[in-house]
Amino acid sequence: MNFPVITQEEVKTVMDDMDKNKPPGPDGLTLGIIRELFFLDPAWCTELFNDCTRQGVFPDFWKIAKVLLIPKEGKDLSEVSAYRPICLLPTWGKVYDKIIAQRLLYELESKSKNATTKEEVDIKLKIPKSWIKKQLKMTMVQEWQARWMSSPNSRFLYGIFPEVNTKSCHGDFLINQILTTHGCFPVHQHRLFGKSPDCECGRDQGTVFHYVYGCQIYREVRQKYFPENFFQLGILELILNTRGKIGLKIIIQDVLTKS
Ligand SMILES: [Zn+2]
Numbered sequence: 001m002n003f004p005v006i007t008q009e010e011v012k013t014v015m016d017d018m019d020k021n022k023p024p025g026p027d028g029l030t031l032g033i034i035r036e037l038f039f040l041d042p043a044w045c046t047e048l049f050n051d052c053t054r055q056g057v058f059p060d061f062w063k064i065a066k067v068l069l070i071p072k073e074g075k076d077l078s079e080v081s082a083y084r085p086i087c088l089l090p091t092w093g094k095v096y097d098k099i100i101a102q103r104l105l106y107e108l109e110s111k112s113k114n115a116t117t118k119e120e121v122d123i124k125l126k127i128p129k130s131w132i133k134k135q136l137k138m139t140m141v142q143e144w145q146a147r148w149m150s151s152p153n154s155r156f157l158y159g160i161f162p163e164v165n166t167k168s169c170h171g172d173f174l175i176n177q178i179l180t181t182h183g184c185f186p187v188h189q190h191r192l193f194g195k196s197p198d199c200e201c202g203r204d205q206g207t208v209f210h211y212v213y214g215c216q217i218y219r220e221v222r223q224k225y226f227p228e229n230f231f232q233l234g235i236l237e238l239i240l241n242t243r244g245k246i247g248l249k250i251i252i253q254d255v256l257t258k259s
Pocket of ligand 1: 200201202204210214215216
């Protein structure tokens with residue numbers, strides 16, 4: 001896909017459209033601060049985004065959210081379900097995200113418009129607009145896949161999600177804790193809030209892998225729900241295994257309650 005250079009005007013328009021009163025992500029930079037930076041040196045700021053595009057990189061740091069748990073009114077606060085989690089993402093990432101989203105939308109709309117206004121296409125083939133949109137989307141997913149695989153910063157997510165998909169694959173709060181490694185795991189809480197990164201079993205750091213594969217606290221859960229050869233399976237395979245997924249959720253729920 002040829003991706004034209006992002007312009008200063010484009011960055012400014014995207015920022016103008018964003019809500020200026022949203023709280024900042026973990027880096028503390030509000031939209032107001034980022035706008036000031038932009039007006040100080042619009043060329044540098046725009047180049048930052050173009051550099052990301054050229055390298056096919058979405059910086060990891062821009063994806064780290066600050067998770068706040070907002071208590072729901074009148075609920076038993078010892079229950080996980082009594083909290084509504086909100087994620088505060090770094091503003092830089094949100095701006096870049098919106099630039100890309102606008103580009104994709106524009107690409108989709110202009111291409112499908114061109115395709116459907118050509119009469120011979122309409123008359124001879126009767127291709128519905130929705131079909132064309134779907135094809136374009138698939139092409140884009142393939143392109144995304146190619147970038148994803150060749151991207152130099154191999155991420156944790158790539159290990160379990162080697163295939164990209166436009167659907168949000170697992171809209172499950174507990175499972176998302178694993179997929180994003182955000183949220184409840186001590187290592188992450190350590191990074192964000194300075195809490196101890198260790199698991200309470202005292203044998204290792206509280207990483208996703210420790211809880212899923214190693215921690216003795218969850219040995220019984222593993223025995224009960226995981227297939228016998230679970231240590232040979234990737235996390236995604238465990239999620240796709242019906243009983244495995246139940247086991248994973250029990251583990252995460254427990255880690256979450258203790259965090
Ligand atoms: Zn442990």
